Structures are given as structure tokens and as C-alpha cells.
Amino acid sequence: MNDSTGKKIKILRRQKKWAQKEMAGMLDISVPAYSKIECEITDINITRLIQVAEVLGVEPCTLLPGHNPEDLVKQENLRLKQKIQYIEKEMMYLQAKLIDMYETK
Structure with missing residues (x-):
């Protein structure tokens, strides 16, 4: 099973039945920028990781593979x-x- 950060974020977002557009809006970023996080085209920094975790209602460490x-x-x-x-x-x-x-x- 792939437990990459982007995949974890995508799974949690889908569990909440949110579109990428909704998630991007809550993070105050563009949809393409958010999509790059899920696809792991862009490396996510700690500040953004914490922000994403807060929006998803999880601890930041749960989004990190092997951490x-x-x-x-x-x-x-x-x-x-x-x-x-x-x-x-x-x-x-x-x-x-x-x-x-x-x-x-």
C-alpha cells in the first residue's frame, strides 16, 4: 500500500466528500497548486502540512509516511x-x- 503524503491527503479529502476546489479554498491556494500537493509534484513544507492537517482534522504526523x-x-x-x-x-x-x-x- 502506498502511504505517501499526497495519497493520504487525497484519501482523507475524499472521505469528507470534498472536491479539490473546496480543499484549495480552505487552504487559500489555487486548485492547480493543491492538485500538485496531492500528486506530489510539489513538495509540501511543514507549514502547509500543518495547515492541511488542521483542515482535515488530523495530526500532521499522520500525513507523513514512516514518521x-x-x-x-x-x-x-x-x-x-x-x-x-x-x-x-x-x-x-x-x-x-x-x-x-x-x-x-
Whole structure:
């Protein structure tokens, strides 16, 4: 059995008796863009995966083949950690710049 993300989304959508047009409308995207998600022409990002899962009333991890909730949480934590590190570096740079401005007065 093919348990790809696109196929899971399509099955859940059909269970709710929704057309692709309805699903695309709920996601605020075009029908061709939505169709590409189901056909897996377009890779679905985590933000869109979460949005699709919310519309379908399921946990995002249920849409992923071979993934469990812990893996999804680990991926999101890693992404957030990287974002925090970037912001911390930016803050240090701005603090140094501010100190330099006060010292040159």
C-alpha cells in the first residue's frame, strides 16, 4: 500500500466528500497548486502540512509516511533552535554596533 503524503491527503479529502476546489479554498491556494500537493509534484513544507492537517482534522504526523510524532517535533525543535541561534548572533552584532556608536561620541 502506498502511504505517501499526497495519497493520504487525497484519501482523507475524499472521505469528507470534498472536491479539490473546496480543499484549495480552505487552504487559500489555487486548485492547480493543491492538485500538485496531492500528486506530489510539489513538495509540501511543514507549514502547509500543518495547515492541511488542521483542515482535515488530523495530526500532521499522520500525513507523513514512516514518521511518528516525535520525529516531527524533533524537526521543528531543530528549526527553531537554528532560528534562535541566528537571532542571537544578530543581537550580538547589533549590541556591538551600539556600543561602538557610544564609544565614538
